[in-house]
Amino acid sequence: MDGIHVALAPEVIMTLWGVPITNTLITSWVIIAVLGVIAFIMTRRIRLIPGKFQTVLEWIFEYIYDYIAETLESKTLATKFFPFLTTIFLFIFTANLLEFTPGIGSIGFFHVSEGVNEFFPLLRSVNTDLNVTLALAIISFVVIEITGFTVIGAWKYIGKFINFHSGFIGFAVGLVELIGELARLISLSFRLFGNIIAGEVLIIVATYFAPYLGPVPLMMFELFIGFLQAAIFALLTLFFIKLAITEAH
Secondary structure, three states: OOOOOOOOOOOOOOOOOEEEEEHHHHHHHHHHHHHHHHHHHHEEEEOOOOHHHHHHHHHHHHHHHHHHHHHHHOOOHHHHHHHHHHHHHHHHHHHHHHOOOOOOOOOOEEEEEOOEEEEEOOOOOHOOOHHHHHHHHHHHHHHHHHHHHHOOOOOOOOOHOOOOHHHHHHHHHHEEEEEHHHHHHHHHHHHHHHHHHHHHHHHHHHHHHHOOOHHHHHHHHHHHHHHHHHHHHHHHEEEEHHHHHHOOO
């Protein structure tokens, strides 16, 4: 009987002009296509007098928009960041949802490497690839920093981290803030990656030892965790934007 095999690194399916195409990259294209199709269908069915389903969706989006506006204390900023934050949430949640779709991780091909016949899945859960979660964290980080520069001004924003006017204590506090700012890249990426890869490994182990009853409750729990992690990533990005546009006191 074969043992449990867990691969942390994504498998390279092919190379295109020297660029490796991994199974997580292919899955991310599938997610973008799915979200694009859903957006097209939803926008085609928008009515001036909404039905029940459209009313519920409008209420959800209105609640999210109002929450962003209340957090940032600006409807102008809320209008700018609402599409960005909801896109992050929808991408991460859809990726976590597709993790349990039939074919993800099970459809692929065998590849002989060093005399060992290895199975390479064609599609793999996106957030089990640290490159993906790190890319999402970098995007959020860049948006946060640019927002801080543009909203409160470059000198005031830099003054949060480099402060020579308040003595040694002020300089030390600014240095700690700078380290904390850079640490967000690690915290955002590893939090999402760690939770999703841990859930996937847990389901693999449960499937190996109890293939008929074990995975079902764990999958239901992981669906909730997938939603929670998507919400946490979007909310942390929102809160970091709020911190970025708040002047130092």
